[in-house]
Each structure stands twice: as C-alpha cells, then as structure tokens.
Amino acid sequence: MMSRWRKAAFLFVCVSFAIFDLGSAAQAQDARWRITKERWSASDEKAWQDFVAALGAADCWTFDECIKSPANPYRHTDPKTRFYVDCADMPYVLRAYFAWKNGLPFAWQSAMQSSDGPGGDIRYSSYGNVVVARDSVPRTASGVNAIPILHNLVNVVSTAMFRRHSMHDDPVMFSDTYSPRLDRDAIVPGTIAYDVNGHASLVWRVESGGRILIFSSHPDHSLSRSHLGKEFLRTGPELGSIFQKFRPIEVVGAKRAANGALVGGSIVAASNADIPDFSLEQYQGNPPGDPHRWRTASWMWNGENLDFYTYLRSRLSAGELEYKPVDELRAMMQSLCFDLRSRKQAVEISLGRGIQNMDPPHRLPDNIYGTHGVWELYSTPSRDARLKTGFREMYELVVEFVKMDMVDAPRLDYDGDDLPGDLLAAWWEQNAACDISYVNSAGRTVELSIDMIVDRLYDLSFDPYQCVERRWGAKGEEAATCRDGAEKTRWYEAQRYLRNQIDRTYDVDMGYTVEDLERGPWGLRTGRGVEQGPEVDIRAWLEGFRSRQTASGEIANPPVTP
Structure with a gap:
C-alpha cells in the first residue's frame, strides 16, 4: 500500500502531466534503457552540461519542442512520444x-516527509523535508522501457524534492542533489536554481560578466528563459536554496551481461565530503560563518563588502566584475522580452482552452500562487510576480549605475559623458527590437512594446477567467472589445491590489470572495494584496534625471527621444 507520505508527494506546486503517446510496440522496444556504465564520468558530466546549454540556447518554447529540436542530438532515437513536464520535473x-541515451545509472527520491511534523505541506515546509523513499532504474540485461520511468518521474517529482537540508548526508536516504561552490567551475549548465516560493529552473549559461541565464517549464507546458535575480530568495540550508547539483552516484556489486549491460547491484551515492565542489558557501558567506546564521552572513570579495547577489556575480565573472551599464540594460531588456513572449504563449494556451469564457469561481484559490486544477494550469500570478520583480530589479540597477557614474565608481566601465542619454538610447533601441502583440476579442492584432508594458505592468491580469484585453492590461479604447460582464469586471477591479504585489506569499490564506477583496485591509500578509506596487518606470526616471541635468547646464543636449 502507498504510504501517506508517498501520497503527499503527489501534492505539488508545479502540476505535472504524463508523457504519453507511446506509439507501436516495436517503437516502444526502441526505448530500452540499458545501463552500461557504473558511474557518470567527468566526460559524461561535461556532455550533460553541453546538452543543457544547447537546449537553453535553442529557439523553442515548450519542453516538447526543445526535445524535438535540432538542439537535441538524440532526437532521432526517440520513439513516438510527447513530453509534458513542469518546472520541478524538468531537471529530473x-x-x-x-x-537513458548514454547508458548511465539514474536514481531519485520517490517520497518526502515534511520536517514540520505530521500534516505539514511538503511544498512549503518551514523546516524543509527529509527523504523517506528512493527508487532507481532497474539494471537488467535486456534493459527496461525508458518511457514509463520518465512518466513515473513526472508523477512523483515536485518542488518538495528540492526543499531539503543541504547539510544532511544520509548514506541510505540521501538527497538527489547537493549544494555547490559559488564559482564558474561549479555553477555550470545543468545546475538547478531553486526558488523556495515553489519554482525550479536550470542554468544553461554563465556569461563572462557573471550573469546566470536560466530556463524553466511551467504548468501550461510553456518554456521561459530569463536570468537569475533577486526573485530567487536566499534562505537557510534547511530549505535548499538556491543552487543544487545532481549528486554523483554509482552502481556497485553488479554483474556485466554478454551485451555489456550491468545486471543487479545497488546504487551508492557520494557523500558531501567526497564531492569536490560541495560547499555551504551560499549559506555561510565569505569568510565562512555558521550556516544556520545565514541571515547575518557577510560577503567579502577583494576587500569589499557586497550584498549576496553582487557577490555572486563577482564570483562568477571571468575576471574582475565590471558593469558595462549600456550593455547591462540591453541584456536585461532582452531577458524581459523573452519573459513577455513566454507569457504571451501562456495566455494563448489559456485562451485556446476557452477558460476566458467560463464563469469565475465564487472564491479565489486558498493561495493563488500554489494550487491545482484550472487555476494552476492557466493563471499567471507567479509568472507575473517574477516579471514585475525583473522590471523592478532593472530599475534599481540602472539608478545605481547612474549614481556610480556620478562618483566615478571603479566597477563601472563607462567612458562616455552622458550615461542617462546613452541608457535612454539603448532603451528605445531594445524597445523597438522587442515585438509583442496579442489578438483581441474581436480578432484584431494589438501591438505592444516593453515601454507600453511598463505603463500597464500592474494592470496585467493573472486571472484566466478574464478577457485577453485584461490579461494584457488594456485601457480606454483598447479595452472596448473585452466581452467580460459585470461580475468579471468587478473581480478585475478587486484584484488590483493583488496585481500590485510582487512578493509571492505562499503561506498566506487567499481564498477570498470578491467582497472580501474589496473590503480589505490590504498589506503583504493579508492575502488581499498591497495598495501600491514599487516603481518600475526607468525610462521616465532617466528622462527626468536628464532633464534636470539639462536645466542645470550639466549637459547641453536635449533628452533622447525614440
């Protein structure tokens, strides 16, 4: 009988769906997984990194598209199969x-138990989870069908698998992953980035300037690409944030069949002490302190006291960290453009299912960020919160760049004499390069831009029951084609405070009626949202700053215009 803890493993943040359509029996035979290698070698790990890097760089927008794209060198060996995975499933x-494609062993955590005690939610446990069951790919001479194993992973894996104590080192119920060092040799493609608010991504590139590029799947099966920023919260070791890598394993005690396949034996994992790049640096700080006192960790690099995220970039830079402010702005806008295009696909999937034509439920889910059913599949509150955080982070960084330029900070690599003007020029350049549009309820295409999105960022509806115009924050004449009635309009207005909130509060009750939302009170811990979102309009800030410079005679040129 399935234990209650194994059953609990099926309650997860990132809803997962089966891998299906196995094709004929002959095709299924092509999917045999024969384990021929006792362990993952250094060359296997490098090939894994290259595999992930190629998929991350590919022009594909779902996991299934990526697996079937030219970026996957194994695609021609697959049986007829469609892959549907979510964020937690994707790394596994x-x-x-x-x-499977390389004859390597594979094992996984098959059940987790909350350290909070009986009844604890393994998705959001305050003290993390412990492994209570494990499984592995059977080792037989004829091999086993790989597709059911992948299917099983999709049904078992959840973000709870990543929410485990980084210091635990059980030789039997070991964790699948470990905490790596923070440097370019350890944070490589294939490294997991775990957001304790219920999201997991894979690193696919670390740029020379230390920016970490990530990609992830979503409940609607769309794929997004971004860079790792402050939306990935740093916490203590008991929750496993942020970076994790798959733990080395090997098969021991197996016999080798005539065809080279390993038969029998058992899986043994490397202990933390035996992993060369294992480190608690992301919790201890630098110089190392007590990992349990992670909140007070300090981050010193080259004699300078930094915040964690600046320290991370410094550690991952190929040389001394230097900000090229114009290039940084371009990169951030390109990343946000990717996010917006991914969001477009998510909205279109919801529209294609006709969710906007359904009557909304009487209450919101118990928590809009982590639930199940239609809301989990087609709503976008978590995605939108990460998007808003990205705009906010860009705003803060650009303001900081201008301030650094005013004092000629050594970390700023800029030789011009009008940084606000050059940043504005880059803004309009990237704004023109980012093509965003949607088809409204009347069937007409509506063109958008990053600049327009900034103006309506807190109007973008995450509610899948609402019209496409509201999903894209339409106002005035643009909103006239929306066919929502009075009830949905009331919900849209009442959800304004939730749209203002960029912090995801997974542990707060949010199962309110529209009347509850309208009454308030509002605040981060109320579950009803906040009265105002943070400032994100960096274009307006730059124009205002430059106008003041012009008025004071600091620069003679007029403000940059598109």
Whole structure:
C-alpha cells in the first residue's frame, strides 16, 4: 500500500502531466534503457552540461519542442512520444533522458516527509523535508522501457524534492542533489536554481560578466528563459536554496551481461565530503560563518563588502566584475522580452482552452500562487510576480549605475559623458527590437512594446477567467472589445491590489470572495494584496534625471527621444 507520505508527494506546486503517446510496440522496444556504465564520468558530466546549454540556447518554447529540436542530438532515437513536464520535473526528466541515451545509472527520491511534523505541506515546509523513499532504474540485461520511468518521474517529482537540508548526508536516504561552490567551475549548465516560493529552473549559461541565464517549464507546458535575480530568495540550508547539483552516484556489486549491460547491484551515492565542489558557501558567506546564521552572513570579495547577489556575480565573472551599464540594460531588456513572449504563449494556451469564457469561481484559490486544477494550469500570478520583480530589479540597477557614474565608481566601465542619454538610447533601441502583440476579442492584432508594458505592468491580469484585453492590461479604447460582464469586471477591479504585489506569499490564506477583496485591509500578509506596487518606470526616471541635468547646464543636449 502507498504510504501517506508517498501520497503527499503527489501534492505539488508545479502540476505535472504524463508523457504519453507511446506509439507501436516495436517503437516502444526502441526505448530500452540499458545501463552500461557504473558511474557518470567527468566526460559524461561535461556532455550533460553541453546538452543543457544547447537546449537553453535553442529557439523553442515548450519542453516538447526543445526535445524535438535540432538542439537535441538524440532526437532521432526517440520513439513516438510527447513530453509534458513542469518546472520541478524538468531537471529530473532531462537528467533521466540524458542518462537513458548514454547508458548511465539514474536514481531519485520517490517520497518526502515534511520536517514540520505530521500534516505539514511538503511544498512549503518551514523546516524543509527529509527523504523517506528512493527508487532507481532497474539494471537488467535486456534493459527496461525508458518511457514509463520518465512518466513515473513526472508523477512523483515536485518542488518538495528540492526543499531539503543541504547539510544532511544520509548514506541510505540521501538527497538527489547537493549544494555547490559559488564559482564558474561549479555553477555550470545543468545546475538547478531553486526558488523556495515553489519554482525550479536550470542554468544553461554563465556569461563572462557573471550573469546566470536560466530556463524553466511551467504548468501550461510553456518554456521561459530569463536570468537569475533577486526573485530567487536566499534562505537557510534547511530549505535548499538556491543552487543544487545532481549528486554523483554509482552502481556497485553488479554483474556485466554478454551485451555489456550491468545486471543487479545497488546504487551508492557520494557523500558531501567526497564531492569536490560541495560547499555551504551560499549559506555561510565569505569568510565562512555558521550556516544556520545565514541571515547575518557577510560577503567579502577583494576587500569589499557586497550584498549576496553582487557577490555572486563577482564570483562568477571571468575576471574582475565590471558593469558595462549600456550593455547591462540591453541584456536585461532582452531577458524581459523573452519573459513577455513566454507569457504571451501562456495566455494563448489559456485562451485556446476557452477558460476566458467560463464563469469565475465564487472564491479565489486558498493561495493563488500554489494550487491545482484550472487555476494552476492557466493563471499567471507567479509568472507575473517574477516579471514585475525583473522590471523592478532593472530599475534599481540602472539608478545605481547612474549614481556610480556620478562618483566615478571603479566597477563601472563607462567612458562616455552622458550615461542617462546613452541608457535612454539603448532603451528605445531594445524597445523597438522587442515585438509583442496579442489578438483581441474581436480578432484584431494589438501591438505592444516593453515601454507600453511598463505603463500597464500592474494592470496585467493573472486571472484566466478574464478577457485577453485584461490579461494584457488594456485601457480606454483598447479595452472596448473585452466581452467580460459585470461580475468579471468587478473581480478585475478587486484584484488590483493583488496585481500590485510582487512578493509571492505562499503561506498566506487567499481564498477570498470578491467582497472580501474589496473590503480589505490590504498589506503583504493579508492575502488581499498591497495598495501600491514599487516603481518600475526607468525610462521616465532617466528622462527626468536628464532633464534636470539639462536645466542645470550639466549637459547641453536635449533628452533622447525614440
């Protein structure tokens, strides 16, 4: 009988769906997983990194598209199969897929238990989870069908698998992943980035300037690409944030069949002490302190006291960290453009299912960020919160760049004499390069831009029951084609405070009626949202700053215009 803890493992943040359509029996035979290698070698790990990097760089917008794209060198060996995975599943399914294609062993946590005690939610446990069951790919001479194993992973894996104590080192119920050092040799493609608010991504590139590029799947099966920023919260070791890598494993005690396949034996994992790049640096700080006192950790680099995220970039830079402010702005806008295009696909999937034509439920889910059913599949509150955080982070960084330029900070690599003007020029350049549009309820295409999105960022509806115009924050004449009635309009207005909130509060009750939302009170811990979102309009800030410079005679040129 399935234990209650194994059953609990099926309650997860990132809803997962089966891998299906196995094709004929003959095709299924092509999917045999024969384990021929006792362990992952250094060359296997490098090939894994290259595999992930290629998929991350590919022009594909769902996991299934990526697996079937030219970026996947194994695609021609697959049986007729469609892959549907979510954020938590993606690292596991990709790792298992690669292991299958290369005759490598694979094992996984099959059940977790909350350290909070009986009844604890393994998705959001305050003290993390412990492994209570494990499984592995059977080792037989004829091999086993890989597709059901991948199917099983999709049904078992959840973000709870990543929410485990980084210092635990059980040789039997070991964790699948470990905490790595913070440097370019350890944070590589295939490294997991775990957001304790219920999201997991894979690193696919670390740029020379230390920016970490990530990609992830979503409940609607769309794929997004971004860079790792402050939306990935740093916490203590008991929750496993932020970086994790798959733990080295090997098969011991197996016999080798005539065809080279390993038969029998058992899986043994490397202990933390035996992993060369294992480190608690992301909790201890630098110089190392007590990992349990992670809130007070300091981050010193080259004699300078930094915040964690600046320290991370410094550690991952190929040389001394220097900000090229104009290039940074371009990169951030390109990343946000990717996010917006991914959001467009998510909205279109919801529209294609006709969710906007359904009557809304009487109450919101118990928590809009982590639930199940239609809301989990087609709403976008978590995605939108990360998007808003990205705009906010860009705003803060650009303001900081201008301030650094005013004092000629050594970390700023800028030789011009009008940084606000050059930043504005880059803004309009990237704004023109980002093509965003949607088809309204009347069937007409509406063109948008990053600049327009900034103006309506807190109007973008995350509610899948609302019209496409409201999903894209339409106002005035643009909103006239929306066919929502009075009830949905009331919900849209009442949800304004939730749209203002960029912090995801997974542990707060949010199952309110529209009347509850309208009454308030509002605040981060009320579950009803906040009265005002943070400032994100960096273009307006730059124009205002430059106008003041012009008025004071600091620069003679007029403000940059598109």
